[in-house]
Amino acid sequence: MPANKQIHLDNRPQGEATAANFKLIMAQTPPLDEGQVLVRHHYLSLDPYMRGRMNDAKSYAAPQPLGQVMQGGAAGEVVESRSPRYVAGDKVVGMGGWQEYSVVNAEQPGSLRKVDTTHVPLSHYLGAVGMPGVTAWYGLVKIIEPQAGKTMVVSAATGAVGSAFGVLAKQRGCRAVGIAGGPDKCRYAVDELGFDACIDYREYKDAASLSRALRDACPDGIDGYFENVGGLVLDAVLLRMNAFGRIALCGMIAGYDGQPLPMTYPQLILTNRLKIQGFIVSEHMEVWPQALAELGTLVGTGKLRPRESVAQGIEAAPEAFLGLLKGKNFGKQLVKLV
Amino acid sequence: MPANKQIHLDNRPQGEATAANFKLIMAQTPPLDEGQVLVRHHYLSLDPYMRGRMNDAKSYAAPQPLGQVMQGGAAGEVVESRSPRYVAGDKVVGMGGWQEYSVVNAEQPGSLRKVDTTHVPLSHYLGAVGMPGVTAWYGLVKIIEPQAGKTMVVSAATGAVGSAFGVLAKQRGCRAVGIAGGPDKCRYAVDELGFDACIDYREYKDAASLSRALRDACPDGIDGYFENVGGLVLDAVLLRMNAFGRIALCGMIAGYDGQPLPMTYPQLILTNRLKIQGFIVSEHMEVWPQALAELGTLVGTGKLRPRESVAQGIEAAPEAFLGLLKGKNFGKQLVKLV
Numbered sequence: 001m002p003a004n005k006q007i008h009l010d011n012r013p014q015g016e017a018t019a020a021n022f023k024l025i026m027a028q029t030p031p032l033d034e035g036q037v038l039v040r041h042h043y044l045s046l047d048p049y050m051r052g053r054m055n056d057a058k059s060y061a062a063p064q065p066l067g068q069v070m071q072g073g074a075a076g077e078v079v080e081s082r083s084p085r086y087v088a089g090d091k092v093v094g095m096g097g098w099q100e101y102s103v104v105n106a107e108q109p110g111s112l113r114k115v116d117t118t119h120v121p122l123s124h125y126l127g128a129v130g131m132p133g134v135t136a137w138y139g140l141v142k143i144i145e146p147q148a149g150k151t152m153v154v155s156a157a158t159g160a161v162g163s164a165f166g167v168l169a170k171q172r173g174c175r176a177v178g179i180a181g182g183p184d185k186c187r188y189a190v191d192e193l194g195f196d197a198c199i200d201y202r203e204y205k206d207a208a209s210l211s212r213a214l215r216d217a218c219p220d221g222i223d224g225y226f227e228n229v230g231g232l233v234l235d236a237v238l239l240r241m242n243a244f245g246r247i248a249l250c251g252m253i254a255g256y257d258g259q260p261l262p263m264t265y266p267q268l269i270l271t272n273r274l275k276i277q278g279f280i281v282s283e284h285m286e287v288w289p290q291a292l293a294e295l296g297t298l299v300g301t302g303k304l305r306p307r308e309s310v311a312q313g314i315e316a317a318p319e320a321f322l323g324l325l326k327g328k329n330f331g332k333q334l335v336k337l338v
Numbered sequence: 339m340p341a342n343k344q345i346h347l348d349n350r351p352q353g354e355a356t357a358a359n360f361k362l363i364m365a366q367t368p369p370l371d372e373g374q375v376l377v378r379h380h381y382l383s384l385d386p387y388m389r390g391r392m393n394d395a396k397s398y399a400a401p402q403p404l405g406q407v408m409q410g411g412a413a414g415e416v417v418e419s420r421s422p423r424y425v426a427g428d429k430v431v432g433m434g435g436w437q438e439y440s441v442v443n444a445e446q447p448g449s450l451r452k453v454d455t456t457h458v459p460l461s462h463y464l465g466a467v468g469m470p471g472v473t474a475w476y477g478l479v480k481i482i483e484p485q486a487g488k489t490m491v492v493s494a495a496t497g498a499v500g501s502a503f504g505v506l507a508k509q510r511g512c513r514a515v516g517i518a519g520g521p522d523k524c525r526y527a528v529d530e531l532g533f534d535a536c537i538d539y540r541e542y543k544d545a546a547s548l549s550r551a552l553r554d555a556c557p558d559g560i561d562g563y564f565e566n567v568g569g570l571v572l573d574a575v576l577l578r579m580n581a582f583g584r585i586a587l588c589g590m591i592a593g594y595d596g597q598p599l600p601m602t603y604p605q606l607i608l609t610n611r612l613k614i615q616g617f618i619v620s621e622h623m624e625v626w627p628q629a630l631a632e633l634g635t636l637v638g639t640g641k642l643r644p645r646e647s648v649a650q651g652i653e654a655a656p657e658a659f660l661g662l663l664k665g666k667n668f669g670k671q672l673v674k675l676v
Contacts, residue, residue: 052609058609060608243398252604261605262602265599266572266590271398274615275616277613283611
């Protein structure tokens with residue numbers, strides 16, 4: 001029974017989340033029951049959606065319970081198995097949470113996914129070839145339904161979702177334009193991810209000036225938009241949407257601390273006959289195999305080279321997570337445990 | 339060549355529209371060319387969308403040109419024909435505009451529609467069995483896609499669009515809840531149109547209190563919403579939408595004078611995985627035959643008994659239109675010329 005360090009949610013944020021919301025706990029892994037496996041976590045996934053669940057608010061998922069391990073994706077290796085489905089040494093991805101080990105009921109469908117690390121590094125199964133990649137795929141393919149030659153825009157363009165979105169859009173013959181924070185991220189978006197242009201939103205004080213920059217980057221207007229951020233960025237994009245444009249609404253990170261985040265001109269939805277649709281990728285498990293197959297091929301063949309920010313050791317998880325919420329990460333934010 | 343009184347748009351509104359924006363013109367009908375017919379207008383249709391077109395703003399339709407006849411639907415009778423398609427005495431509906439007569443190129447597809455007034459009075463072809471009825475039908479059937487037992491809400495519930503929406507929703511086994519201005523309209527919605535409940539929005543000062551009234555009227559939440567108004571009403575409804583709810587956005591009359599009309603909590607689109615879609619019914623001509631057939635049957639069989647506000651004489655059109663924008667009408671606003 002190895003020792004198992006865990007990060008619990010100790011109390012809920014009042015406004016901005018802080019390190020004091022979390023607590024490090026020294027636990028032990030329990031003995032396995034029949035059908036269970038013990039997974040040693042190599043990587044924890046840190047994702048913006050976790051901030052939403054720290055609030056005690058009605059949302060699509062139940063709030064993260066207090067005094068329990070922070071929920072989230074983890075990738076690792078089976079170290080002990082009492083299930084015929086897994087043997088020690090199997091590389092797996094599941095919802096292990098912020099801890100060093102997890103005990104998983106392997107018989108429960110969807111609890112664990114075996115992955116092949118021959119061509120795709122294990123960590124990418126938490127990013128481009130995992131939930132964030134499928135999120136980008138669903139928004140683009142199922143909500144935006146892009147056509148070649150049309151212009152696709154994504155905010156948080158160098159994050160795990162945005163980078164996959166850009167490459168998926170380019171694969172479909174679209175013009176891909178990113179919005180990101182800072183010149184380094186914008187350069188990376190264009191040079192490494194293949195975006196046609198990337199706008200540094202930090203250079204713009206208001207929606208009107210950001211909208212003018214979008215006009216230059218999107219001379220034919222915007223046909224599809226994948227929203228991770230909300231607020232000023234959404235306002236600016238709405239001003240440039242073409243008739244019959246589509247917006248996949250996946251995150252509104254700008255409002256997670258409870259700030260008001262009004263949409264200034266909802267009239268534009270009417271005048272441009274837009275469709276805006278919110279979605280949660282875990283409610284569309286039917287698309288995962290198809291999406292993961294495409295994403296795995298893109299990563300395996302080097303067409304999608306996701307960048308990662310890697311924090312070391314479970315004690316670093318809270319600070320890395322708070323940095324993610326401020327955009328300090330560059331690409332997929334992970335915590336490496338092994 | 340009969341004399342032909344016309345109302346022109348003389349100048350554009352600065353903020354609220356006023357009677358001074360319009361001008362009465364005494365014209366003559368020109369002689370007919372081959373293929374043309376002369377229609378004497380019995381009824382003019384007044385519709386909220388016309389206010390949007392009085393502005394010189396980018397929108398789905400070109401602005402109403404200055405110094406020309408106000409565009410709009412009209413129903414009347416062919417009084418002279420040089421087209422083999424029509425004979426004098428035919429009852430027709432078209433886009434004749436705010437004038438006593440119109441000259442129509444009958445060969446142009448869609449320019450004129452012959453109607454049967456045996457079971458449906460001519461005026462209803464401008465309302466329940468015309469553009470407003472099809473608008474309600476399209477939003478309900480094609481965007482909301484209602485299921486029996488679900489709750490449907492519509493604002494401006496006793497208007498030409500809202501009243502058709504309520505009856506169409508009831509036909510599909512839904513709970514129909516209206517929002518309207520004033521106790522008389524609410525009583526009419528329930529007693530005559532068959533709404534299960536109707537809320538007088540004028541009784542509520544803010545979105546939170548209106549939202550509480552909606553909670554009482556919609557104990558199972560709201561699954562589909564047809565928006566004619568925007569602003570506070572949309573905010574209140576968004577707070578009560580169920581997961582996977584759908585909103586058909588057809589009008590935002592509250593913002594026609596240029597008022598800011600922000601959507602306060604766009605986050606709800608994400609947390610409840612809503613779809614919001616704007617549409618213009620004239621872009622979906624393929625549904626008109628099916629929609630008009632259902633609406634005609636509902637009116638002909640007395641299941642939909644639309645109410646009308648009828649102004650007398652073309653000189654009354656501007657004031658009747660300004661009243662419509664303030665909700666002074668009760669049901670479909672018409673101008674009777676004959």
